[in-house]
Amino acid sequence: MSAELSRAAADRADVARVQGGDVEAFAAIVRRWQTPLINLAYRFCGDRGRAEEMAQEAFLRAYRGLNAFRGDAAFSTWLFALATNVYRNELRRIPQRMVVLEEASEPIDPASMVEAYELRDRDLTVRRAVLALPAKYRDAMLLFYFHEMDVPAAAQSLGLPEGTVKARLYRGRELLRAKLPRLLALTPEGVM
Amino acid sequence: MSDMERDDELDHMLARSFGSPDSAAGHGESIEPSSGFATSVMERVREEAAAVAALGPIRFPWRRAVPGICMVVLAVAVCATLLTLASIGAAHLASHAILSATAQGSHGVVAEWTGVATRLHLGWLGIGVLIALVPFRLSRGLMAGQQRT
Numbered sequence A: 001m002s003a004e005l006s007r008a009a010a011d012r013a014d015v016a017r018v019q020g021g022d023v024e025a026f027a028a029i030v031r032r033w034q035t036p037l038i039n040l041a042y043r044f045c046g047d048r049g050r051a052e053e054m055a056q057e058a059f060l061r062a063y064r065g066l067n068a069f070r071g072d073a074a075f076s077t078w079l080f081a082l083a084t085n086v087y088r089n090e091l092r093r094i095p096q097r098m099v100v101l102e103e104a105s106e107p108i109d110p111a112s113m114v115e116a117y118e119l120r121d122r123d124l125t126v127r128r129a130v131l132a133l134p135a136k137y138r139d140a141m142l143l144f145y146f147h148e149m150d151v152p153a154a155a156q157s158l159g160l161p162e163g164t165v166k167a168r169l170y171r172g173r174e175l176l177r178a179k180l181p182r183l184l185a186l187t188p189e190g191v192m
Numbered sequence B: 001m002s003d004m005e006r007d008d009e010l011d012h013m014l015a016r017s018f019g020s021p022d023s024a025a026g027h028g029e030s031i032e033p034s035s036g037f038a039t040s041v042m043e044r045v046r047e048e049a050a051a052v053a054a055l056g057p058i059r060f061p062w063r064r065a066v067p068g069i070c071m072v073v074l075a076v077a078v079c080a081t082l083l084t085l086a087s088i089g090a091a092h093l094a095s096h097a098i099l100s101a102t103a104q105g106s107h108g109v110v111a112e113w114t115g116v117a118t119r120l121h122l123g124w125l126g127i128g129v130l131i132a133l134v135p136f137r138l139s140r141g142l143m144a145g146q147q148r149t
Helices: A002-019 A023-045 A048-068 A075-093 A115-131 A135-146 A151-158 A162-179 A181-185 B003-018 B037-055 B062-104 B106-119 B122-148
Strands: none
Touching: A002 A023, A002 A048, A002 A075, A023 A048, A023 A075, A023 A135, A023 B037, A048 A075, A048 B037, A075 A135, A075 A151, A115 A135, A115 A162, A115 B003, A135 A151, A135 A162, A135 B003, A151 A162, A162 A181, A162 B003, B062 B106, B106 B122
């Protein structure tokens, strides 16, 4: 918690310096937030190179829009909302390497998988299935889990009411359950 | 496996795949920025700052604005002239009606005022106002409905 507070204080100081005309102060903001922003972009597109490009664009937009930031919310909230918007628009412009929902199906016989690969394969299958969901459910699920299952944080990043995000999460989970029934029917003990 | 257990398992899988690398639940793949990432972002930021500084403050586009301003002034002048002429005409008709009514009694009052209303096309004016109000009320109703949803 104290690390979070000191990060917020550092953000406030750097934002004030950039707003005062000190361009170099933005470097500290980039260093502080580059890993979370690149990771969030990676969760949207599943491609490391593209994730960096998308994060770079998000930082550039943040720099351009920083004068409009009034500090009503935490800088991190503002930055994540802006980045989410950039990533969603970017994916709308050039969709991620296309995985259609029908292709994101589970393996025919999950029980026969070698134990060492089982967990990784399951995660990959779930990841593909989520990325293949319609954008509104995909975005809600992705941000909910990225923000450690925090609905208000996900709602702020998406600029949507919490109720809408909850409804989209519910519907997204339903779609996943329908798509991956066998995978979700297996307990971790059951397949090991 | 119960529904609740299944939901928990789904939550675990999703948290592993999409959780933040900093989070306790998120043991998913964590991407480290490439070594030149911050430098490359700052290069673009400096370019942006230099471009903004080179442009200087944005001047008011007088060349584009002048025709628009002239049109607005002209429209206001035309409207003011028409309104003035209409009010002079209405006042003239009203005074004429009052004078005639005084001379002809109470029946004459109604007849004269009806005549004035006809000459000023007040009926059409009223219908016009009502027709204009319909889309106005309709659009307000639609906006209010959209805000509720």
